[in-house]
Amino acid sequence: MAGRLIYLIGPSGSGKDSLLDAARPRLAERGCRIVRRVITRSAEAVGEAAQGVSPAQFAVMEAQGAFALSWQANGLSYGIPKDIDAWLAAGDDVLVNGSRAHLAQTRERYPASLVLLLTVDQAVLRQRLIARGRESLADIEERLARNARFTAQLIADDATGVFVLDNSGPLEHTVERLLHCLNV
Numbered sequence: 001m002a003g004r005l006i007y008l009i010g011p012s013g014s015g016k017d018s019l020l021d022a023a024r025p026r027l028a029e030r031g032c033r034i035v036r037r038v039i040t041r042s043a044e045a046v047g048e049a050a051q052g053v054s055p056a057q058f059a060v061m062e063a064q065g066a067f068a069l070s071w072q073a074n075g076l077s078y079g080i081p082k083d084i085d086a087w088l089a090a091g092d093d094v095l096v097n098g099s100r101a102h103l104a105q106t107r108e109r110y111p112a113s114l115v116l117l118l119t120v121d122q123a124v125l126r127q128r129l130i131a132r133g134r135e136s137l138a139d140i141e142e143r144l145a146r147n148a149r150f151t152a153q154l155i156a157d158d159a160t161g162v163f164v165l166d167n168s169g170p171l172e173h174t175v176e177r178l179l180h181c182l183n184v
């Protein structure tokens with residue numbers, strides 16, 4: 001049986017990378033792969049195990065059909081390597097750190113995908129973004145504004161089939177909820 005695409009989305013700072021890192025061993029145990037994304041983020045910007053490339057390299061990879069999914073957001077380009085199609089065909093589940101703006105296209109290409117929306121209280125979110133220290137304050141405000149535009153609309157439009165995971169509390173609780181969602 002083909003594997004399932006698990007598409008994890010949520011605002012910048014909601015904890016997608018942290019959740020994937022914390023859940024990594026438990027996901028591996030159950031044969032779920034986590035995708036390493038290709039991002040046009042400078043190599044020194046930390047936060048995630050991703051492959052950093054220049055915009056020119058990204059364009060070449062995209063033109064060569066290297067990506068199963070790709071999108072632009074926050075001034076960056078993101079690609080999900082085509083390898084995932086072989087993994088899914090081999091029966092492995094594949095977890096992708098995705099984009100809310102790209103949800104419709106992802107569902108079109110992978111209709112059986114499981115969508116997980118990570119949420120966090122907006123005040124906690126601002127504090128976490130500031131504490132993470134990866135973006136400037138102006139960029140953080142942009143990300144919060146993008147978030148405000150998305151979350152309510154997403155829940156209203158796509159309520160069916162979207163599992164909401166609240167990450168306002170301890171990360172370990174969210175890991176347990178994530179694993180629970182994968183079992184239902």
Ligand SMILES: Nc1ncnc2c1ncn2[C@@H]1O[C@H](COP(=O)(O)OP(=O)(O)O)[C@@H](O)[C@H]1O
Pocket residue numbers: 010011012013014015016017018019047128129131132167168169170171172174
């Ligand atoms: N449950 C949590 N409790 C406290 N801090 C958290 C929690 N989840 C994530 N964080 C922190 O919030 C910040 C943003 O998390 P991150 O995983 O980078 O989010 P995202 O990948 O969604 O942008 C990081 O500094 C991280 O350590």
Ligand SMILES: O=P(O)(O)OC[C@H]1O[C@H](OP(=O)(O)OP(=O)(O)O)[C@H](O)[C@@H]1O
Pocket residue numbers: 009010011012013014016017047048073074076078097098099100101102146
């Ligand atoms: O359409 P959106 O849902 O807003 O998502 C846009 C992009 O932002 C996040 O990436 P990234 O990991 O670079 O940002 P983050 O770590 O700040 O979440 C997310 O994973 C998407 O790739």
